[in-house]
Structure formats: structure tokens, C-alpha cells
Amino acid sequence: MTALREKSSNGAENPASSPGSGERLAGFxxxxxxxxxxxxxxxxxxVGSLSEAQDLVQEAFCRAIPRWQKLSAYDDPAGWVRRVAWNLAISGWRRHRTVMAFLGRQREQHVEGPSPDRVALMRALATLPDRQRRIFVLYYIAGDSVLEIAEREGVPEGTVKSWLHRARSAVAAQLTDDRRETGDV
Known part of the structure; x- marks a missing residue:
């Protein structure tokens, strides 16, 4: 029966599974x-994490396998594995620090929550039909003119004015009702 050799994803043979690996890994x-x-x-x-520490040590030992013939001749092969594990931990810490610094620069500044007036306006806008809400937002928030809105929507300017009037009336009524309910009037 022929011995099967395991290959890694890059096609290289796994030295631990090749014939004669017992002699090459003696002492490992x-x-x-x-x-x-x-x-x-x-x-x-x-590192403060047992699983991460285990992964780092395991990686250091995995890196020692292909070099084992040379490492086994060292006075302290464990020192090589220890240094590699520590270097991996330090590299990971540096990588984490770099990522956190990058993310810190990417974050938006903390913004206060919406004011009660804004919440009331959003609630009032939510009660409008879709087209009136869109026209209201385009005119009052986006700053588009009646002519620009009419061209975008493909309707006459008078229609846009009519929709704006209805939207304003509905929003005003909603805001007035909200103020009466809260006792602000």
C-alpha cells in the first residue's frame, strides 16, 4: 500500500504527514x-484572551514544523517558538491598534438626538400622502423651487402649489393638535 501525502491548499506537501516525518520531527x-x-x-x-493565546501558540508551533530539522539543533528550540508566539501577539496588537485608530478617524462626531419640534414635524410628515410629503420635503428641506419641483414631477406649477398648500395645512393642523395635547399652547 502506498502512503498518501496530504497537501495544503497551495499544493505543498504537509511535512508532518509525509513518509519519514517521524525522524524529521523527532523531539517536536x-x-x-x-x-x-x-x-x-x-x-x-x-493578550487577555485564552482562545487568542492558544491560537498564537499553535501558529508559532505550526511555523516551527517546516524548520524543525534546523530548530532541533538549537540550544533552546522552545525559545524560538516562544519568540515567534510573542512576535505574533505584538504584531496582532499593532494591527489592532492601527485598525482602531483608522476607525476612530472614520467615526462621525456624536450628534445630539432630535429636538421635540423635529420629532413632531417628522410625525406630522408621516401622516401626509406620499406625493405631498415628497413635495414638502423638496420645497422646505431640499430648497427646490416650485418650478424645479414641477419639472421633476412632470406636473404644472399650479399643481405643485396646490400640493404644497395641502401639505402645509395638514402639517400645521397636526402640529397644532400636538401642542394642544402636550399643553404647549
Whole structure:
């Protein structure tokens, strides 16, 4: 039976699953078993998240696998893994800091909530038929002229004036009713 070799998404062979990987990774499992917990605790204290610390340590060990033949000759291969894990944590922190600074510059300034008058106006506008509401907004909020609105809507200017009159009357009646209900009159 032939041994199957696992390939990663980029087509490279996974060294841990290739024939003879046991000899090439001699001592790696022992190092992993001896150091994973301790490194995870250190990084957890630094990053403040156990799952993130585990991911960082796991990534450092994954980066050690292809280099294991060279690393196993070091006096302290755990030191290399530790340095890589810490570098990953620091890089992640820097990346997070950069993202937060960017987002801070992108955020809009805090704006006060709408005034009671604005709320009452919005409520009154919501009671208008769609066309009257649109004409009212175009004239009073967008600042379009009666002629511009008539051209945009494809109706005579007199029709726009009529719709504006009805909209104003309805809004005024609604606002007057609201003031009477709240006792502001």
C-alpha cells in the first residue's frame, strides 16, 4: 500500500504527514507537550484572551514544523517558538491598534438626538400622502423651487402649489393638535 501525502491548499506537501516525518520531527511532540501550556498562559496574560493565546501558540508551533530539522539543533528550540508566539501577539496588537485608530478617524462626531419640534414635524410628515410629503420635503428641506419641483414631477406649477398648500395645512393642523395635547399652547 502506498502512503498518501496530504497537501495544503497551495499544493505543498504537509511535512508532518509525509513518509519519514517521524525522524524529521523527532523531539517536536515532546517540545509541544512540554511548552504549549506554559506559553499559552504567558500569552493569555498578555493578550487577555485564552482562545487568542492558544491560537498564537499553535501558529508559532505550526511555523516551527517546516524548520524543525534546523530548530532541533538549537540550544533552546522552545525559545524560538516562544519568540515567534510573542512576535505574533505584538504584531496582532499593532494591527489592532492601527485598525482602531483608522476607525476612530472614520467615526462621525456624536450628534445630539432630535429636538421635540423635529420629532413632531417628522410625525406630522408621516401622516401626509406620499406625493405631498415628497413635495414638502423638496420645497422646505431640499430648497427646490416650485418650478424645479414641477419639472421633476412632470406636473404644472399650479399643481405643485396646490400640493404644497395641502401639505402645509395638514402639517400645521397636526402640529397644532400636538401642542394642544402636550399643553404647549
Amino acid at each position: 511532540e515532546e517540545l509541544y507537550a512540554a511548552q504549549f501550556h506554559n506559553l499559552t498562559l504567558q500569552l493569555n496574560a498578555y
